[in-house]
Amino acid sequence: MAAFRAIGEFNSESRVSTWLHRIAVNCALMKLRIRARREKDVDALLPAFEADGNQQQSSVGWTETAEEILQREQARALVRRCIDQLPEPYRIVLVLRDIEQLPADIVAEKLKITRDNLKVKLHRARQALRTLLDPHMRGAI
Amino acid sequence: MSHVTCIELIAFLDSYVDDELDAETRHSFDLHLLVCPSCRAYLATYRETIELVRGTAEQEEELAHDSPAELIEAMKRVKR
Ligand SMILES: [Zn+2]
DSSP, rough: OOOHHHHHHSOOHHHHHHHHHHHHHHHHHHHHHHHHHHHHHGGGGSSOOTTTTTTSOOOOOOSSSSHHTTHHHHHHHHHEEEEEHOOOHHHHHHHHOOOOOOHHHHHHHHOOOOOOHHHHHHHHHHHHHHHHHHHHHSSSS | OOOOOOOHHHHHHHHHHHOOOOOOHOOOOOOOOHHHHHHHHHHHHHHHHHHHHHHHHHHHHHHHHTOHHHHHHHHHHHHH
């Protein structure tokens, strides 16, 4: 606050408020931009398709079952790291639905989104995580 | 939806996994899976991803309680 008071001594009050207003607007815009980028980031982790509807790159099965993978702490840490890499809105949905296993209507209400939107987000989150895990799971960890 | 391609199958894979599709759509998905090894692999790894997410969380809970190994094994058996 001291800094603001000092500035106030040198500038007229209206100019300071304009300046603060501009900072507030810039912060809001920055947040929106960051959010837009985070939401877009997940697109790169979704499967791509040819014009005829086929997968652009063939999917390959993993060498071990989830149960086998979960036996090893190293592998569990890797799964956690991959979950942490998800853009925030998707990680939140994944945690609330697939980890906490909260009912869809409660999660939708909490996040102030529609149930359809929640369903889309959860599906994207799982697909993105599958893509992040894929290169590791094709070979043993 | 008589002829399903990979893009439709993967778009509605969550509904397929959660058994929310009507019988006709589900059948057309099953037909595509029969002829498409890539979608079979995608389905299997999608399911495995969900299991890994759940499993990682469960393991964390158990470790948080600092339970001895025997107790963790006993809890796992009860859960199954
Ligand atoms: Zn396919």
